[in-house]
Amino acid sequence: xxxxxxxxxxxxVQLAKDAGQMLxxxxxxxxxxxxxxxxxxKESAVDLVTQTDEDVEAFIRSSIQAKYPSHAxxxxxxxxxxxxxxYLIPPTGPAWCVDPLDGTVNFIHLCPFxxxxxxxxxxxxxxxxxxxxxxxxxxxxxxxxxxxxxNETISLPLDRSPIPPLPESAPKGCIFSCEWGKDxxxxxxxxxxxxxxxxxxxxxxxxxxxxxxxxxxGVRSLGSAxxxxxxxxxxxxxxxxxxxxxxxxxxxxxxxxxxxxxLVTSANPPNDPxxxxxxxxxxxxxxYLALRPAGDSATETGRQTQ
Ligand code: IPD
Numbered sequence: 644x645x646x647x648x649x650x651x652x653x654x655x656v657q658l659a660k661d662a663g664q665m666l667x668x669x670x671x672x673x674x675x676x677x678x679x680x681x682x683x684x685k686e687s688a689v690d691l692v693t694q695t696d697e698d699v700e701a702f703i704r705s706s707i708q709a710k711y712p713s714h715a716x717x718x719x720x721x722x723x724x725x726x727x728x729x730y731l732i733p734p735t736g737p738a739w740c741v742d743p744l745d746g747t748v749n750f751i752h753l754c755p756f757x758x759x760x761x762x763x764x765x766x767x768x769x770x771x772x773x774x775x776x777x778x779x780x781x782x783x784x785x786x787x788x789x790x791x792x793x794n795e796t797i798s799l800p801l802d803r804s805p806i807p808p809l810p811e812s813a814p815k816g817c818i819f820s821c822e823w824g825k826d827x828x829x830x831x832x833x834x835x836x837x838x839x840x841x842x843x844x845x846x847x848x849x850x851x852x853x854x855x856x857x858x859x860x861g862v863r864s865l866g867s868a869x870x871x872x873x874x875x876x877x878x879x880x881x882x883x884x885x886x887x888x889x890x891x892x893x894x895x896x897x898x899x900x901x902x903x904x905x906l907v908t909s910a911n912p913p914n915d916p917x918x919x920x921x922x923x924x925x926x927x928x929x930x931y932l933a934l935r936p937a938g939d940s941a942t943e944t945g946r947q948t949q
Pocket of ligand 1 (some may be wrong): 719742744745746747748822823824825865866867868869885888889892
């Protein structure tokens with residue numbers, strides 16, 4: 644079984660490399676032109692899809708189907724088209740969960756923080772993660788029980804093993820990151836409000852309550868949930884959270900972060916009936932929170948970040 648996992652890992656990494664080349668080629672085609680890649684709005688004005696998202700997903704899906712015809716597949720663009728939960732990670736057996744282009748808005752704007760994210764899951768749990776950010780030349784890979792790497796040779800977290808715990812005084816001294824998601828409905832206590840509040844609270848800590856600074860070291864928002872998780876796995880970010888992202892945004896990143904010794908937890912009450920997907924069964928909800936472990940109080944620290 645271990646040899647089989649190693650073989651699937653090799654296959655996933657090669658797929659991420661090939662898909663990364665497709666992303667780069669799509670950017671090169673636009674070189675020297677002033678046009679942004681054409682895109683179509685999905686559920687909101689910021690929920691965008693390009694031809695590249697679709698082409699890369701079709702390539703990954705057909706490659707997986709050719710090699711592992713019995714494995715289930717769930718991908719962002721297949722889901723959007725089918726509009727059915729059947730495309731989410733199944734609770735049993737082998738499956739692949741793919742975001743062909745995480746950070747589509749960045750990609751359209753030629754901002755380099757975008758990547759392809761490929762996860763292999765078994766019984767709903769991410770076992771393998773392969774994330775390629777080709778413009779950044781960063782390839783992140785992880786295999787359950789084996790570790791996590793940058794560019795296949797550098798073990799994560801970077802030069803720190805194991806990942807150091809959050810300081811007792813967290814978020815003082817931390818780099819905090821958060822994504823904005825696509826749900827931009829401006830309703831009281833909605834996703835957007837919670838994010839803005841969380842971000843503003845953290846930003847307020849930049850100056851420290853006494854105005855002397857030095858509390859939160861930095862507040863970041865890369866525009867790719869996958870890369871936020873990868874940067875937590877590197878040990879570069881200390882805390883990340885987002886409400887409302889999907890399995891394909893986080894499945895590979897969760898594998899990476901866990902292998903690097905980080906913690907992924909839910910910030911919602913367990914068994915929240917409003918959040919059904921399979922990863923939620925493992926993590927508690929679709930409101931993901933990633934952070935460095937902080938001894939016994941890690942989960943509580945996470946929840947308080949809310
Ligand atoms: C999105 C990005 C974004 C996050 C959204 C994701 P996409 O993925 O990761 O940062 O806030 O929740 O859906 O659409 O670029 O693949």
